[in-house]
Amino acid sequence: MGKKSLSLGRLRKVVQIISGIAANGYIKGFLPGNPMIYEGPLKHFCLPGMNCYSCPGALGACPIGALQAALNARDRDFPFYVLGYLIAAGVIAGRFICGWLCLFGLLQELLYKIPGPKLKIPEKADRVLRYVKYLVLLVLVIGLPLFYRDGSGGGLPFFCQYLCPVGTLEGGVPLVLLNSTLRPALGWLFRWKMLVLILCLVSCIFIYRPFCKYLCPLGAFYGFMQKISLVRIRVDEDSCTNCGACAGACGMKVDPRKFPDSAECIRCGACMDKCPEKAISFRIRR
Amino acid sequence: MRNKFSGRLSWGILAAAVCMCLYGAAAGQAEDVFIKAIRICMECIGLG
Known part of the structure; x- marks a missing residue:
């Protein structure tokens, strides 16, 4: 009985590691001095979890990045493809994807294993903070990319640009380390995003999966689908x-x-x- | 009864979502995703 109960937790860790490696398996992208990211046909498809498509190893597209790109395009149509994908993934698995297939989720869990005092957020504050991720989804991922237009008539991927720590960790940091030509482009935005990333990673030591609980718009979307998801x-x-x-x-x-x-x-x-x-x-x- | 209904609802929404996906792909939206995903997104990684 004890052995069986241990095996589910271990199985999940194995699945998380394998899915993380599989999603970012373009080894060539990690070679020093190589500015290229994967440009093959798999990038037609979105990955199920949060995974920056500018990560040098990423073999698929980020669903949240793709949704923002579809909404802020100059000649946009209703985003049938990305929204259909997100709804299908949500109906099939819901937040099972967060628990089993998200690399950033795994990283947060590993950081929480670092010994030390763990923060207990008061129940009321915790309940309110959990709504923030829905706000992030509605405002930064859908609302602003849909309605804001710059001088040239294009929109911006607000969530990716100003908040997403996954993009900084998987895309920004490795690309800057591997490619010296990108370094002169570093400015206040990169410093801001590094601050968000560091705050996020440090808080993971004290709080279990804080990004998933309070900020992740993909988790918010899959949370909407949880009541009808096939995995329950x-x-x-x-x-x-x-x-x-x-x-x-x-x-x-x-x-x-x-x-x-x-x-x-x-x-x-x-x-x-x-x-x-x-x-x-x-x-x-x- | 309620479970049966919610099960059918789930499968129905899944079928509709797959149709949306296929329609979007036929309309060239998968190509849009591809074009975005093969370029380093400077704003996304904080270099914009």
Whole structure:
């Protein structure tokens, strides 16, 4: 029994590592002095998790970057392709993608493993802060790219440009380190984005997945889809003794007995590992 | 009953999303994603 419960957590780590490597497997891009990013046909497709398409190793497009690009294009149409992709991914897996397939999620989890005091955000503040990611999605990813126009009539990818720490970490830092010709272009924007990145990474040591909880617009989108997603968790009421071990084990502070389809649940399976009765399991909606 | 309905709703939305994706790809939107994704996005990485 103990062995089985351990295996889900380990399996998730293996899947996270493999999916992170698979999404960023263009080794040539990481060679020093090589300014090229991957330009092959796989870039027609979006990756399921947050993954900057300017990362030297990225083999696919970032869904949030692609959505902003579709919305701020001069000759824009309704973004059928990207939105259809996002809805399909959300309906199939919901925030399972955050828990199992996101490289930045894995990094946050590893940083949280660093020993030290862990911050307990007061419940009320935590509840309010969790709405910020929906605001980020509506304002920075959809609203401003859709309505703001610069002098030339084009829009800007506001989320990528001013907030996204994933782009700085996966794209900005390696490209600047590998390519000296980009260094003269560094200015206040890069310094601002480095500050956001450092604040984000440092806060990960004290708070479990703070970017996912409070800022990630992709997590917000998938959270919307959680109630109808095909991957779900089921609590067997006959086996459950209401001991509360599941709620105590959840890093996202979700009680799966009360809210199995919560928009905050990243389907990490920690509750399943912890449940002494094995009353919680993954299910596919039929 | 409710589960059956929500299950059908999920599969229906998934089918609609796949159709959206295929229609978008046929309209050249996959090519737009590709063109954006193969260029280093200076603003995205903070170099704009």
